Amino acid sequence: MRTRSFAVAAVALSLGVVAPALHAQESAGEAEDPVATLVARLTLDDYKTTLKGLTQFGDRRQGTQRNRDAVDWIEAQLQAFGCTNTERVFYTFPPPRPPDAAPRRTPPRGGTARRRPAPNDGDLTTATGGRVGRRGPGSGGSTIFGYRGRTGVNRDLMAQPDERIRELNREEPVDGERSQVYCTKVGTTNADEMYILGAHMDGHGVNEAVNDDGSGTALVMELARIFSAPDVQTERSIRFVLWNNEETGLNGARAYVAQRHDLQGIEDPPGSGRYPEPRWLGMVQHDMMLWDHGAPGPDGLVSRDQRPEADVNIEFQSNSERADDSMKLAFLFKAANENYATDYPAAVGPHMTNTDSTPFMDIVPAISLRENERGAQVGAGWDPNWHQPTDVWTTYTDDDFRLGLNAAQTTLAAIAQLTGARLDN
Template sequence: MQSKHALAAAALATACLTAYAQLAPVDAADPVAPLVNQLDLDKYKATIKGLTQFGDRRQGTARNRAALDWIEAQLKSYGCTNTERLRYEFTEPVKRGPAQLQPLRAGGPAAQGGGTLFGKRASTGVNTDPMAQPDEKLRALNSEQTPLGTGPRESVYCTKVGTTRPDEMYIVSAHMDGIGFGEAANDDGSGTALVMELARVFNAPGVTTERSIRFILWNNEETGLNGAHAYIAQRKDLQGIESPKGSGLYPEPTWLGVIQHDMLLFDHGMPIPKLDAAGKPVLDARGQPVYTAPKEQRAEADVNIEFQVNAKQAEGAAKLAWALRAANEKYATDYPAAVGNRMTNTDSVPFMDLVPAVSLRENERGMQIGAGWNPHWHQPTDLYSTYSDKDFLLGLNASQTTLAAVAQLAGARGKP
């Protein structure tokens, strides 16, 4: 007898088959291609590099607040002049258990039982030691340590207002805070830069959209998705309400979909045994093999588009995921996309029972990332200099994927 989740997945299949072909084919009059062509690898890299000047942007610190100011200034410079802050009180730090705080060793208790499904697992965890960062300047930049201090916090967002349906909108988001005492270049500078680049293109002179698009950079993702939860608490019940009445203004348009972006650079594949100078496997203190990621982006690298199969809005989320998959095939230049149904631990999750919600990632969150496919996750090595152009190109292709899909879904027109 099939499980409930298997039956739910099967029930979604019919809807997904047609959603894949929903978006219009490319032709000479295609309004989307000129917008996608405005995305540029050097500009994407420059935005990530700009974010790294604030270190790991740990929530509650001065560097986090300085990064928010910089992001807001950049958005305004793109023409997104209606930039706003969502202010909330951070009162409940997430309680991280030992498995989340301590490195997981391949073959250890947290790694056992997954070998046949994931292959061999590498160490994962959160670096909590500021001295593990060898760069003295970066160590000094990240020296303020108040990650679990409570108090007022802010996320930042701006809105492209729709011309004919300003009362409806898509949310394009990423989280701007990080941890690990590095530069948080990938987690989540890569997603933040994507959202900022899309804001730049959609707010260029001459570009219009029928529906609204909101570009949100969440705070407090690393402490338990607090920024996203605060947004829902404050704004869910304001959806679609014209204010002032008769003005044609909708401070919170009705949510049509949420597209979250979280870690988009590193898809080097399954960890492999680390070898010594003689070519023999390196063993840890317990005699277990040490695993490390391959040095190059794998040939099979792809953008993972995920929704949650048991969410109340799963059917709509699946359609949204496949629309993004179709956009990738038509407009992305290098890397393909894959659709999965296990979205977890990212800022789209709080929305998934309220509105179709998906996330874009470098790897499958619940499987590959958790199995140590990215050794820089929450580590001092999450630095701009760690990644190659092949890595940055994966993030650019994710940008192309989301921009193309949202342009069609929101009815974008005009050539910047």
């Protein structure tokens, strides 16, 4: 037990955080490891059941009834899991714009929008259209060598061959009020301190948004279930947030920061011991957890099978104001993976981008867990289902779902130690 805990304890101490569960575990000698017990409560079947439930709402695209119904369902599930103190953040999309802002560009309603790579003076193009080489000076961090697959966002309803899924996604979004739901595991001794675990519940692409980001949403919901069990106590608080409007520019996460940043650590009412917004200790995002099948080949296609060297990517942003602390948090998660995950290892990278941890990264240590490096791999076509009609349940196998489960094991193990989780006998 001591060997398991020391790596995580060392990183926790470097962050200025004492993990009480680790000290209790060391003093207990050969006593049962509460972290291992909690990790064992995560099962592939439970993870898949929660994820499958999300698919009934199609792609859960923001501004639609299917999105609102999904938010209601998530809230009901959280309450059924025992995380009963659910609350919502309300905001308007699109957000108000400054008077001197440039006009918005309206995306096309039909067809398929394709992202075009930025011009790259130093890159070469293969005979099959794949680009070889670095992305060029000033491109911002991530680089990749080899072939690139095409990426984009499907907006064509008829590109979805499954009639049932097509009908689920027929409604187009309408501007207006939005909401997103969260619940909180309240700490027993440090209720005024909190880790935020998040994933975005909205998707698009005329699909079931299984991977992007049902996989992360189900993960966070399963962690809420585990930590909300009657026999689980944590010294610090944990908030489970299911963001909305990620696909439109992280609007839900940005609204949360704008509305709740200044409320941190304020006891309300004074003397009550209640902290509506505990002080943020770290933010952990989960976004696309299932597909690590390798790079596109010369034909632009990706293997149908999960690659043997698949791993959980843990990313921080190296140019953020909290980069050093975020890096330490990332390596703490890697150590937790090494000690408690059952199937897949973890790798740490410095280019976290385009996900809901971004609005937090200059304020608090922030990391993102996902299937591949966001900038260098997802953006290079390693996931051909990204925003496409193929992001549906039948695309994935248990090898894929198990990668998501291992990400859940990683986060659960790390957060259990950071919050001082224990089991009441």
